[in-house]
Amino acid sequence: MKLVFAGTPAVAVPSLEALVQAGHQIVAVLTRPDAALGRRRVMTPSPVAQRAAEMEIPVIKADRVDPAVTEQLEACDPDVAVVVAYGALVPPGALAVPRHSWINLHFSLLPAWRGAAPVQHAVIHGDDVTGASTFRLEPGMDTGPVYGQMTEVIRADDTSGSLLERLAVSGAELLQRTLEGLENGTIAAVPQSGEVSMAPKLTIDDGRIDWKQPAAAVDRKIRGVTPEPGAWTMLHAERFKLGPVTLDNGGPALQPGQVQASGDGKAAFAGTGSGNVRLHRVQPAGRKFMPAADWLRGIGDGVVFQ
Template sequence: MRVLFAGTPAVAVPSLDALVKAGFDVVAVLTRPDAPLGRKRVLTPSPVAARAEELGIQVIKAAKVDAETTAHIADTSPDVAAIVAYGGIVPRDALAVPAHGWVNLHFSLLPAWRGAAPVQRALIAGDDVTGAVTFQLEEGLDTGPVFGALTESVRDEDTAGDLLERLSVSGAVLLCQTLSAIDAGQAAPQPQSGEVSLAPKLTLEDGRLDWQQPALALHRRSRGVTPEPGAWTMLEGQRIKLEPVALRPDVNGLAPGHVRPEGKAVLVGTGSHAVQLGRVQPAGKKMMLPADWARGLATPEKVVFE
């Protein structure tokens, strides 16, 4: 079976590796163009592009699937296209190129969390269970019929990065199983059913912690936005980056946003009980332990996060 693979970030690499290991003929990889990374903004291939080049697979780099890109895809004569977090819309003309269409590995239990940030939104919402599905890609936003699904329990301290890493590995197995079933003529996709929820891409503002909210909501949000875009707060007009906060239900009476050092810990008041800071990164500095950050404050008892 000739497979075009479309993907961009690191979470798509396990699927590419799994397809190659399973013996599928991966004829080309579609990925987004090189992007500037680091302080020096060096143009860097996507993780999928870098892995494809290591494997000796043809790479098609495109910011969008336009007529030219569709022609490149058609030139590879794929039987099916597998897509994992490519980061762009596939239009009707391109959807029609492979005989078996496009199979999308999506990191949620559709129709829950349709969109670009399903794992992140699931954590912010406090879901106990999430998962991954393979489905037939169509023009609607993650609306196609489902081939297969797997579930994954959300652990208490999972960040979006932790959960995505696990799902990327188990999802790669699911994707291979789905393509094998299609190749054998045994695939039977079923229409989605259940309550629809949307998972739009996170913005920087999604990472801001509102200390008026309950501690549990802040705990969930700080994990859901880690590693990207990251949790943060404001202090005296400057943005301070934060690692996920921990719950401290034993500490009450601290006003929202008020900071209180306590031994090696630094506590912050919320709309309910306190939370405990993880590492802190003040503007222009590196991540540091919260106690080290607090020692640098002239009057820590007067510090209030905005």
């Protein structure tokens, strides 16, 4: 089929590649404009734009689907449009352009975790299983009828980043099966059913750790916001970043936020509302990530996270 592919981050690249390999004709890629990245704020194309350029696919860069973009899509005359984490809503006028509408690959088992950050919320809330869904796009937020789903177990050490990497690959396979079913008429969309939960985009403030929470909640929160927006706490009136921790009641009995080394100095522990977590990698303000034990050895005990 003739496809328009809308996507922006690296997690969308496996889907683009899978559709090309399956023999679909990608007539255009819609992605967000170049963004300033790094300390030098260099304007950089999105991962999807970069991969599309390598495959010599025409690229449309836009931060929203306005009438001008809709005209470009109409000129492409697509059979179907595919969305994988494009980053903006598609208005009704554009929804009507493809003959088979728009198919969205969403990284949750809809109607669970509708919204921009489904994987992060699944990890933070302690879900045992998540997955991906393909559904027909509607004006509502992830409300359209579902074509297919696949499941993925959330591992005890998963961050949202590691989980999303797996879902990007398995989700691409689901997307290809969905388009195959549409092409040969063997698939139909089914209305969503079950309990609805929302997964709004996370901000930097959402990454702050509350050390009064139970250790398991602290662990899930840190893994859920890794790598984005990142976990942090306050130390000496500066933001102090945290890598994933492990549940570990070894070491001394600590108050929430209190940090102390193990007796041999080879491990660093932080207290929570119910036991300790073991710190592994930390990033003090103005420095790079380093082993937590090395950092604590350099400043000594008596540290309390705020």
